[in-house]
Amino acid sequence: xxxxxxxxxxxxxxxxxxxxxxxxxxxxxxxxxxxxxxxxxxxxxxxxxxxxxxxxxxxxxxxxxxxxxxxxxxxxxxxxxxxxxxxxxxxxxxxxxxxxxxxxxxxxxxxxxxxxxxxxxxxxxxxxxxxxxxxxxxxxxxxxxxxxxxxxxxxxxxxxxxxxxxxxxxxxxxxxxxxxxxxxxxxxxxxxxxxxxxxxxxxxxxxxxxxxxxxxxxxxxxxxxxxxxxxxxxxxxxxxxxxxxxxxxxxxxxxxxxxxxxxxxxxxxxxxxxxxxxxxxxxxxxxxxxxxxxxxxxxxxxxxxxxxxxxxxxxxxxxxxxxxxxxxxxxxxxxxxxxxxxxxxxxxxxxxxxxxxxxxxxxxxxxxxxxxxxxxxxxxxxx
Amino acid sequence: xxxxxxxxxxxxxxxxxxxxxxxxxxxxxxxxxxxxxxxxxxxxxxxxxxxxxxxxxxxxxxxxxxxxxxxxxxxxxxxxxxxxxxxxxxxxxxxxxxxxxxxxxxxxxxxxxxxxxxxxxxxxxxxxxxxxxxxxxxxxxxxxxxxxxxxxxxxxxxxxxxxxxxxxxxxxxxxxxxxxxxxxxxxxxxxxxxxxxxxxxxxxxxxxxxxxxxxxxxxxxxxxxxxxxxxxxxxxxxxxxxxxxxxxxxxxxxxxxxxxxxxxxxxxxxxxxxxxxxxxxxxxxxxxxxxxxxxxxxxxxxxxxxxxxxxxxxxxxxxxxxxxxxxxxxxxxxxxxxxxxxxxxxxxxxxxxxxxxxxxxxxxxxxxxxxxxxxxxxxxxxx
Numbered sequence: 001x002x003x004x005x006x007x008x009x010x011x012x013x014x015x016x017x018x019x020x021x022x023x024x025x026x027x028x029x030x031x032x033x034x035x036x037x038x039x040x041x042x043x044x045x046x047x048x049x050x051x052x053x054x055x056x057x058x059x060x061x062x063x064x065x066x067x068x069x070x071x072x073x074x075x076x077x078x079x080x081x082x083x084x085x086x087x088x089x090x091x092x093x094x095x096x097x098x099x100x101x102x103x104x105x106x107x108x109x110x111x112x113x114x115x116x117x118x119x120x121x122x123x124x125x126x127x128x129x130x131x132x133x134x135x136x137x138x139x140x141x142x143x144x145x146x147x148x149x150x151x152x153x154x155x156x157x158x159x160x161x162x163x164x165x166x167x168x169x170x171x172x173x174x175x176x177x178x179x180x181x182x183x184x185x186x187x188x189x190x191x192x193x194x195x196x197x198x199x200x201x202x203x204x205x206x207x208x209x210x211x212x213x214x215x216x217x218x219x220x221x222x223x224x225x226x227x228x229x230x231x232x233x234x235x236x237x238x239x240x241x242x243x244x245x246x247x248x249x250x251x252x253x254x255x256x257x258x259x260x261x262x263x264x265x266x267x268x269x270x271x272x273x274x275x276x277x278x279x280x281x282x283x284x285x286x287x288x289x290x291x292x293x294x295x296x297x298x299x300x301x302x303x304x305x306x307x308x309x310x311x312x313x314x315x316x317x318x319x320x321x322x323x324x325x326x327x328x329x330x331x332x333x334x335x336x337x338x339x340x341x342x343x344x345x346x347x348x349x350x351x352x353x354x355x356x357x358x359x360x361x362x363x364x365x366x367x368x369x370x371x372x373x374x375x376x377x378x379x380x381x382x383x
Numbered sequence: 384x385x386x387x388x389x390x391x392x393x394x395x396x397x398x399x400x401x402x403x404x405x406x407x408x409x410x411x412x413x414x415x416x417x418x419x420x421x422x423x424x425x426x427x428x429x430x431x432x433x434x435x436x437x438x439x440x441x442x443x444x445x446x447x448x449x450x451x452x453x454x455x456x457x458x459x460x461x462x463x464x465x466x467x468x469x470x471x472x473x474x475x476x477x478x479x480x481x482x483x484x485x486x487x488x489x490x491x492x493x494x495x496x497x498x499x500x501x502x503x504x505x506x507x508x509x510x511x512x513x514x515x516x517x518x519x520x521x522x523x524x525x526x527x528x529x530x531x532x533x534x535x536x537x538x539x540x541x542x543x544x545x546x547x548x549x550x551x552x553x554x555x556x557x558x559x560x561x562x563x564x565x566x567x568x569x570x571x572x573x574x575x576x577x578x579x580x581x582x583x584x585x586x587x588x589x590x591x592x593x594x595x596x597x598x599x600x601x602x603x604x605x606x607x608x609x610x611x612x613x614x615x616x617x618x619x620x621x622x623x624x625x626x627x628x629x630x631x632x633x634x635x636x637x638x639x640x641x642x643x644x645x646x647x648x649x650x651x652x653x654x655x656x657x658x659x660x661x662x663x664x665x666x667x668x669x670x671x672x673x674x675x676x677x678x679x680x681x682x683x684x685x686x687x688x689x690x691x692x693x694x695x696x697x698x699x700x701x702x703x704x705x706x707x708x709x710x711x712x713x714x715x716x717x718x719x720x721x722x723x724x725x726x727x728x729x730x731x732x733x734x735x736x737x738x739x740x741x742x743x744x745x746x747x748x749x750x751x752x753x754x755x756x757x758x759x760x761x762x763x764x765x766x
Contacts, residue, residue, distance in 0.1 A: 078492060109461060109511040113504055120503065120570070121496055124563075128492040152552035153545060160557075162536060162545055167716070169535035171557035174543075175573065180507075183577060187503070187570040190558065194566060198710040198764050327581040333550070381581050 002026045003278060004088050006075060006126070007096030008068075009053045010035050011228050012142070012211060012270050016094060018218035018225065019271035020278070021066045028069030028088045029053070030081070030097065038104070044235065044374045046228035047244055047366045048214065059224040075122040078129070085129045092138040092278045095126055098184070102146070103234045103325075103379040105181035112180040119184035120191065127195040138281040139192065139203040140274060145263040145293060145336065147186050147207060149176025150329050155336035158205065158289020173289075178328055179381070189289075196287040203286070204277045208270065209263030209293030212239040213355065214362055216268050227267070229362070232374040238299055239264065241375075242306045243356065246317045247363030248370050252307070253377065256324030258300030261334035263293030266349035276344045290340045294348035309356035325377040385409045386661060387471050389458060389509070390479030391451075392436045393418050394611050395525070395594060395653050399477060401601035401608065402654035403661070404449045411452030411471045412436070413464070413480065421487070427618065427757045429611035430627055430749045431597065442607035458505040461512070468512045475521040475661045478509055481567070485529070486617045486708075486762040488564035495563040502567035503574065510578040521664040522575065522586040523657060528646040528676060528719065530569050530590060532559025533712050538719035541588065541672020556672075561711050562764070572672075579670040586669070587660045591653065592646030592676030595622040596738065597745055599651050610650070612745070615757040621682055622647065624758075625689045626739065629700045630746030631753050635690070636760065639707030641683030644717035646676035649732035659727045673723045677731035692739035708760040 003020050007013040008029030021027040031053065039045055051059070057068045069088065073080040075097055098119040099105065105115040123141065130137050148155045151174070161170045172193065175186045195201045219227040230236045231244035233253075242252045265273075273292045282288040297305075303319045310317035324330065342348075349355070386403050390396040391412030404410040414436060422428055434442070440451045452471065456463040458480055468476075481502040482488065488498035506524065513520050531538045534557070544553045555576065558569045578584045602610040613619045614627035616636075625635045648656075656675045665671040680688075686702045693700035707713065725731075732738070 109507070112511075113507055116503055116507065116570075116574075117500055120499055124492070124496055124499065128495075151554055153547040153550045153554075160545070160547065162543070162557075164536040164543065167536045171534055171536075172559065174545075174554035174557055176555065177573065177577065180574070180577070183570075183573050186573055187499075187566075190560065190566050190569055191499075191563070194560065194563070 001091040001278065002089055004028050004030060004090040004093040005096065006030045006093065007098065009033060010096055011230070012267065013096040015216045015219055015227055015267055016271045016274050017068060018060060019216060020275060021060065021068055022064060022218050023275060028071065030071045030073065030075060030084055032074040033072060042234055044232040045371070047231055047363065047369055048226045048229045050226060050228050051224045055224060059222055063222050063225065075125055076118060078125045081125050082129050082133065085133055090134065090137050092140060092281070093126060094140045094274055095123065096142050097122055099181065101235050102179035102181045103377065105179050106379050106381055115181050116184045116187065120187050123188045124191060127192065127201060130201055131195065131199045135200065138278065139201060140277045141188065141192060141203060141205050143185050143189055143205045143207040144182060145207050145209045145291060146182040147175050147177050147189060148173065149178055150332040150334055151176065152333050157291045157337050157340055178326065193287040196285050200285040202282040202284050203288065204282050205287065205289045206273060206277060206292045207289060209265050210237050210239065211265060211267050211270050213267040213359060216271055231370065233377040234379065239302050240359070242303060243359040244363040244370065245375060246306050246310045246315055247360060247367045248372065250372060250375055251318040251320035252303045253375065254299055254303050254319055254321050255326060255377070256321065257330040258303060258321065259298055259331040260328060261296055261298045261332070263296055263336055264351065265292065265294045266355065268349050269294055269346065272346060273341050276341055276346060280344055291336055291338045292341060293338055295351055296334060296336065305356060309353050309360055312353065313357065313360060322377065325380045327381040384474040384661065385472055387411050387413060387473040387476040388479065389413045389476065390481065392416060393479055394613070395650065396479040398599045398602055398610055398650050399654045399657050400451060401443060402599060403658060404443065404451055405447060405601050406658060411454065413454045413456065413458060413467055415457040416455060425617055427615035428754070430614055430746065430752055431609045431612045433609060433611050434607045438607060442605055446605050446608065458508055459501060461508045464508050465512050465516065468516055473517065473520050475523060475664070476509060477523045477657055478506065479525050480505055482564065484618050485562035485564045486760065488562050489762050489764055498564050499567045499570065503570050506571045507574060510575065510584060513584055514578065514582045518583065521661065522584060523660045524571065524575060524586060524588050526568050526572055526588045526590040527565060528590050528592045528674060529565040530558050530560050530572060531556065531719070532561060533715040533717055534559065535716050540674045540720050540723055561709065576670040579668050583668040585665040585667050586671065587665050588670065588672045589656060589660060589675045590672060592648050593620050593622065594648060594650050594653050596650040596742060599654055614753065616760040617762065622685050623742065625686060626742040627746040627753065628758060629689050629693045629698055630743060630750045631755065633755060633758055634701040634703035635686045636758065637682055637686050637702055637704050638709060639704065640713040641686060641704065642681055642714040643711060644679055644681045644715070646679055646719055647734065648675065648677045649738065651732050652677055652729065655729060656724050659724055659729060663727055674719055674721045675724060676721055678734055679717060679719065688739060692736050692743055695736065696740065696743060705760065708763045710764040
């Protein structure tokens with residue numbers, strides 16, 4: 001199938017583009033490269049030295065014999081987006097092309113507004129491009145488990161059946177997102193749902209958990225294909241950040257008590273979930289929601305697992321409970337469903353000491369590149 | 384109290400500004416005047432000849448002896464908004480300053496994007512202006528009953544208590560808005576809720592029904608204070624539009640079967656509801672939701688009421704069931720709660736033949752100004 005991967009130069013996007021290409025799909029990437037620009041602006045950098053996108057794609061062709069199309073530009077520019085759609089004629093579009101950091105969106109008013117405008121307008125443009133020219137194209141959109149917040153009831157996949165005053169309906173699951181970034185994804189979900197209803201668009205919203213790991217079969221096959229790995233206080237997510245902190249002897253930065261439970265998955269499962277979604281498209285007019293994660297952990301549990309894995313490697317790992325820069329519950333109920341992708345064939349890579357070892361080893365390999373001044377959180381939700 | 388009315392030159396905003404001023408509040412208006420510009424762009428016009436905002440405010444001072452401050456500018460410009468906040472030092476801000484037409488937002492991609500960016504960014508800016516300089520200022524934000532859609536269960540005021548798998552929580556009421564405009568209000572509600580949670584902002588979201596009527600005590604006290612009255616296919620809302628259509632012998636434009644049930648209120652209740660909200664501010668950190676309407680009617684019921692009122696005035700009124708330009712259910716359950724404002728003292732003006740007479744008489748008075756070519760809907764939800 002012809003697949004357009006928006007945001008194909010990013011962490012999840014790059015791994016997905018290569019995986020889909022290796023599985024025989026005809027892949028084209030759209031990316032504005034703004035993620036690299038934000039690294040420059042913030043003075044941070046991926047742990048792993050990533051090659052320019054053009055070089056990455058050339059090398060992939062050398063390694064695999066497969067071509068990936070490249071379109072550098074911003075999807076908030078509709079004329080650009082529309083012209084790429086017409087060149088690529090996609091059967092599916094995988095949309096990773098959003099500002100994806102909660103702390104980035106909380107830096108200040110400008111970053112909050114930029115995040116919401118970028119994400120909402122980009123997604124609206126994708127919806128119009130589909131409606132206008134490729135009404136049968138399946139939109140696979142990256143959402144986040146963070147859209148749900150931490151309700152005191154079980155989290156279903158996108159919808160919940162409510163009985164109320166003797167009547168019953170199945171309605172969109174109530175959303176309680178925890179940052180202006182997470183809010184932008186909630187806005188997207190509502191907009192996409194509406195487009196499915198009025199235009200018959202087929203869409204799958206992948207409410208993804210926190211992704212960890214750096215190697216997939218494809219990105220690990222050549223040094224030039226290596227994926228990015230972020231550890232800084234803005235773009236670094238929990239488990240990846242902990243492993244890198246452990247590798248350089250920096251105490252693990254647990255925010256508050258660490259009782260925050262979140263949903264996680266291996267990046268090798270991210271790419272597989274996207275493939276499953278593409279191979280099993282939503283019906284015309286259907287807004288389908290999959291919760292895309294494999295396991296639930298509390299943050300303090302993760303920290304202890306890294307500590308234990310470190311011990312077996314002879315690395316002493318300390319844990320620091322920092323004052324929580326976010327406003328969030330640190331002890332709460334959290335139980336989310338994830339049966340849809342499993343029933344479509346996902347076979348999870350579960351988090352294990354072995355994986356922690358591999359991530360830790362990776363971090364050790366590149367530890368000379370770590371800038372310790374970037375590790376602590378600098379963005380507060382309160383001020 | 385010092386009250387800042389954003390969108391104070393609009394239909395609800397102007398009536399509210401005068402009412403609050405007459406009740407002794409110190410009122411300042413912010414308005415970009417873009418609503419008048421959109422009339423020009425679309426080639427439509429209010430039935431009633433409205434004076435320039437500067438003249439309106441001068442005349443109000445002549446009639447009442449009370450001054451209203453005027454700040455012409457766009458709240459998506461944060462520097463402008465922030466400087467007005469610092470001049471006015473508001474204890475409450477009433478935010479009507481959004482693009483408020485569903486058909487306008489459905490004209491094309493550009494109008495959808497413009498509506499969402501304008502509304503979302505404006506409201507984000509208001510939230511930051513409150514947080515940065517006036518953390519105790521009460522935000523009274525105009526939402527819409529259309530945020531809820533038409534669920535098959537009773538509509539509560541903003542939240543619903545859900546029992547699920549043996550556990551219970553009170554969560555934001557699920558939203559199913561029916562246009563990119565209504566979606567923008569849902570986005571706003573989520574953003575405001577979050578700001579209350581993390582910054583302790585006090586906010587009241589007024590989920591308002593369809594407003595009808597043109598006269599309030601203040602806007603009726605002088606020809607120069609007259610309020611706008613829209614009847615065109617883009618900005619005209621159901622009952623007002625029907626009365627004006629009846630006055631010129633145009634068949635009433637009922638979309639589809641007309642079984643769509645909606646919530647309604649008299650503009651004299653709009654201004655009173657805002658006053659009630661201001662006089663009973665939300666607590667710090669509270670995101671309070673009031674459903675602001677007084678009665679429920681189906682569209683076809685309204686049409687029949689106008690037809691009957693017309694008969695008593697000797698006007699023959701036809702009803703046309705047009706092909707519905709919108710995508711919406713034409714027969715559905717609809718039962719919404721509205722007890723909060725009533726319990727705080729709202730005494731509703733109920734829709735009656737008398738009111739229909741008055742609206743009809745008003746329409747007859749200005750019928751020479753009607754451009755019949757603007758009456759039919761021109762915007763389709765499907766294409």
